[in-house]
Amino acid sequence: MMPFDIVILWTDALIFVLIACIVAAGFYIRSQEHLRTSWRRLVENRTGMAALTVLLVFVAVGFADSLHYRPAPQVGVWSLLDALLRNLKTHTEKTYSAPFAVKLDARETVTGPDGAQMRIYPRLVYGGAHLANPDESAADILWRARAACVHAAAGWIVICAMVVALLACRSRISFAQALGNVLRGETATAWNAALFAVGAVLLLSVPALELSSIYHVFGTDKVGNDVFYQALKSVRTALVIGTLTTLAMLPLAAVLGILAGYLGGIVDDVVQYVYTTLNSIPGVLLIAAAVLLMQVFIEDHQNWFATAAERADARLLALCLILGVTSWTGLCRLLRAETLKLRELEYVEAARAFGVSHWKIMSRHILPNLMHILLISLVMDFSGLVLAEAVLSYVGIGVDQNTISFGSMINTARMELAREPIVWWSLAAAFSFMFTLVLMANLLSDAVRDALDPRMASRVRRAAAAKAGR
Amino acid sequence: MIAYLVRRVFYAIPVLIGVNLLTFVLFFVVNTPDDMARIQLGIKYVTPAAIEQWKAEHGYDKPLLYNGQADGIDRVTNTIFFEKSVKLFAFDFGQAEDGRDIAHEITTRMGPSLAIALPVFLVGLLITVSFALMLVFFRATYLDFWGVVLCVAMMSISSLFYIIGGQYLISKLWHLVPISGYSGGLGGIRFLILPVAIGVISGIGASSRWYRTIFLEEINRDYVRTARAKGLSETTVLFRHVLKNGMLPILTGVVVVIPLLFMGSLLTESFFGVPGLGSYTIDAIRAQDFAVVRAMVFIGSVLYIVGLLLTDISYSLVDPRIRMR
Numbered sequence: 001m002m003p004f005d006i007v008i009l010w011t012d013a014l015i016f017v018l019i020a021c022i023v024a025a026g027f028y029i030r031s032q033e034h035l036r037t038s039w040r041r042l043v044e045n046r047t048g049m050a051a052l053t054v055l056l057v058f059v060a061v062g063f064a065d066s067l068h069y070r071p072a073p074q075v076g077v078w079s080l081l082d083a084l085l086r087n088l089k090t091h092t093e094k095t096y097s098a099p100f101a102v103k104l105d106a107r108e109t110v111t112g113p114d115g116a117q118m119r120i121y122p123r124l125v126y127g128g129a130h131l132a133n134p135d136e137s138a139a140d141i142l143w144r145a146r147a148a149c150v151h152a153a154a155g156w157i158v159i160c161a162m163v164v165a166l167l168a169c170r171s172r173i174s175f176a177q178a179l180g181n182v183l184r185g186e187t188a189t190a191w192n193a194a195l196f197a198v199g200a201v202l203l204l205s206v207p208a209l210e211l212s213s214i215y216h217v218f219g220t221d222k223v224g225n226d227v228f229y230q231a232l233k234s235v236r237t238a239l240v241i242g243t244l245t246t247l248a249m250l251p252l253a254a255v256l257g258i259l260a261g262y263l264g265g266i267v268d269d270v271v272q273y274v275y276t277t278l279n280s281i282p283g284v285l286l287i288a289a290a291v292l293l294m295q296v297f298i299e300d301h302q303n304w305f306a307t308a309a310e311r312a313d314a315r316l317l318a319l320c321l322i323l324g325v326t327s328w329t330g331l332c333r334l335l336r337a338e339t340l341k342l343r344e345l346e347y348v349e350a351a352r353a354f355g356v357s358h359w360k361i362m363s364r365h366i367l368p369n370l371m372h373i374l375l376i377s378l379v380m381d382f383s384g385l386v387l388a389e390a391v392l393s394y395v396g397i398g399v400d401q402n403t404i405s406f407g408s409m410i411n412t413a414r415m416e417l418a419r420e421p422i423v424w425w426s427l428a429a430a431f432s433f434m435f436t437l438v439l440m441a442n443l444l445s446d447a448v449r450d451a452l453d454p455r456m457a458s459r460v461r462r463a464a465a466a467k468a469g470r
Numbered sequence: 471m472i473a474y475l476v477r478r479v480f481y482a483i484p485v486l487i488g489v490n491l492l493t494f495v496l497f498f499v500v501n502t503p504d505d506m507a508r509i510q511l512g513i514k515y516v517t518p519a520a521i522e523q524w525k526a527e528h529g530y531d532k533p534l535l536y537n538g539q540a541d542g543i544d545r546v547t548n549t550i551f552f553e554k555s556v557k558l559f560a561f562d563f564g565q566a567e568d569g570r571d572i573a574h575e576i577t578t579r580m581g582p583s584l585a586i587a588l589p590v591f592l593v594g595l596l597i598t599v600s601f602a603l604m605l606v607f608f609r610a611t612y613l614d615f616w617g618v619v620l621c622v623a624m625m626s627i628s629s630l631f632y633i634i635g636g637q638y639l640i641s642k643l644w645h646l647v648p649i650s651g652y653s654g655g656l657g658g659i660r661f662l663i664l665p666v667a668i669g670v671i672s673g674i675g676a677s678s679r680w681y682r683t684i685f686l687e688e689i690n691r692d693y694v695r696t697a698r699a700k701g702l703s704e705t706t707v708l709f710r711h712v713l714k715n716g717m718l719p720i721l722t723g724v725v726v727v728i729p730l731l732f733m734g735s736l737l738t739e740s741f742f743g744v745p746g747l748g749s750y751t752i753d754a755i756r757a758q759d760f761a762v763v764r765a766m767v768f769i770g771s772v773l774y775i776v777g778l779l780l781t782d783i784s785y786s787l788v789d790p791r792i793r794m795r
Binding site for chain 1: 484485488489492493496497505506508509622623625626627628629630631634638642730733736737740751752755756758760763764766767770771774775
């Protein structure tokens with residue numbers, strides 16, 4: 001008998017499917033020489049490799065947050081991330097406290113031992129509770145941070161040694177030679193950039209995590225929840241919106257775009273009409289209209305959802321679907337134009353002359369040659385969607401109130417700037433996490449475009465040749 | 471040219487009908503007037519009688535498409551579809567939840583929206599194009615490299631951050647301009663400076679990088695080599711030749727949004743308390759005022775179609791190779 005029940009929410013299931021697809025695609029690419037060469041260009045790119053490494057850390061956080069279970073009957077749903085960060089989740093204070101503070105950020109009236117009433121800043125329940133004298137906190141934090149940095153450095157060295165040893169093993173050279181190759185950046189894959197990124201991530205995350213069990217690294221919010229915990233939880237929401245939305249729009253855009261471009265005629269007219277119509281409605285308004293309707297629908301069917309977590313999850317999924325349905329038009333237009341070009345090429349004509357069916361031509365000859373457009377737009381849309389989520393949540397058509405996301409964090413923290421003394425840490429945490437995530441996604445998408453887009457690839461080569469010639 | 475324009479205008483009609491049908495389906499079929507009444511009345515006071523009364527007050531107590539009880543032409547006109555959807559074509563938007571006339575609200579709110587959106591658009595275009603040209607001028611140098619890095623970093627920052635950070639820094643800490651508000655006339659300029667500046671800054675990253683790619687594509691063309699071979703200076707080549715030819719792809723993205731400037735910017739207007747159409751829309755979404763959202767959807771699509779038309783016209787003006795048939 002298991003001590004807990006495993007809970008699989010809808011978005012969890014879709015994330016698992018997505019990861020399975022990515023793994024399968026990875027194996028397929030490995031087996032195909034022509035695909036492998038273009039992907040090799042991606043891992044050769046230093047910026048791309050570093051961005052990929054950081055993004056993988058984000059994905060790991062989001063994945064740990066997607067493994068849901070119920071620790072006991074009649075208790076809310078937890079995730080593996082909650083279990084790992086139990087201290088962060090359960091250490092709630094009374095109200096605001098600044099990062100690394102040991103005292104609350106609000107005065108309270110207490111009655112002293114002599115009966116006199118005083119207005120003081122009370123000590124926090126958890127933050128720095130191990131200290132006898134609150135004035136020692138700065139020295140304590142410094143000392144602990146230094147220790148954590150040493151741990152991070154040690155961990156980094158171990159990881160580096162493992163990677164180098166693996167490389168040495170694989171290409172049958174000595175450890176020192178492999179180390180030299182990595183340091184000079186002479187490996188086919190840009191391992192030096194990846195290891196550098198790992199080092200940066202460790203140096204930031206290990207001290208933050210070690211200190212977070214006894215301090216509130218990013219402070220606490222109005223109801224005393226740890227802000228660092230909220231920022232980590234937001235990562236999953238951002239990843240879900242960024243990936244599942246594109247997943248929802250890909251099939252629609254691909255099928256309609258290829259059909260319109262290949263078949264032409266009335267199909268083309270209808271598809272063009274549909275996307276012009278959808279496109280002519282301003283995006284935010286279409287999303288708003290759809291979300292308003294979804295809200296009404298969910299409120300009318302409360303009994304469909306057993307728990308608040310399920311309802312919030314359904315709302316997140318519906319938001320992804322709505323974003324997908326409202327944003328497929330751009331990609332569809334792109335695919336249609338490209339299919340129009342491909343349709344006229346000799347190999348398609350040859351296939352037609354051999355009597356290959358339309359369906360086979362579209363799936364075997366056209367679609368594989370559009371794959372790079374699909375992939376590039378998938379990666380490029382990601383960062384835009386993460387940013388859009390924050391805006392939508394501000395407008396009030398974003399995720400459920402119970403879902404922690406960057407948008408909901410910013411939305412609740414917005415008013416706190418007017419408070420005296422001002423509460424800046426919620427905003428700072430949300431914006432810095434979001435900035436890192438989006439920046440890495442943008443860098444990766446640039447690298448992916450350079451690697452996969454044949455037009456780009458030729459230009460990059462031309463630029464490199466021009467540089468070498470000078 | 472005239473014949474082409476007339477044909478394009480006629481082509482816009484089915485699109486508008488499509489938009490209209492789509493909003494009708496979304497707002498009345500998927501989501502019945504009963505649901506709307508329940509949302510507006512709140513959970514507590516929902517009784518069948520209250521719903522009926524709300525529907526009667528707002529004119530939703532008619533059949534959806536076909537009124538069997540009426541006579542003659544009224545069978546078609548005395549329906550929700552005719553009253554609420556078809557009348558949009560005549561820009562008759564009906565009343566908002568608070569009883570005000572939507573058409574009147576829209577006309578009074580267009581001015582403030584334009585007062586912010588137009589300067590953002592013009593100044594933004596000027597700055598981003600010059601910045602992109604500068605990066606192209608210094609291409610393959612450290613200035614270009616770090617300029618692109620700056621662009622990527624700037625486009626990775628949420629627009630909410632620009633607004634919140636700008637308001638806090640400029641207005642609250644330094645007290646340079648009022649934090650929010652609006653007034654007409656020359657005195658209103660002090661209210662406009664900050665939103666316009668923030669609107670421009672938040673757009674620099676993405677557009678400059680895009681324009682830079684366009685200009686770089688042009689700079690490898692043969693005519694540029696010819697111009698250089700003639701002995702023209704690099705500045706002349708950039709401004710007289712590359713800029714002119716690069717304008718074509720830029721026009722596609724830029725002209726389409728000109729009519730949409732009337733719609734204003736949702737975020738900026740709502741944060742700075744500007745009584746424009748953007749904040750009107752946000753308030754309507756928050757109050758779940760379906761009538762206003764419907765009106766804005768319709769106006770937005772009309773403006774978008776106007777934008778497409780303008781794009782075509784501007785093409786023929788800029789590029790003599792393109793002839794309107």
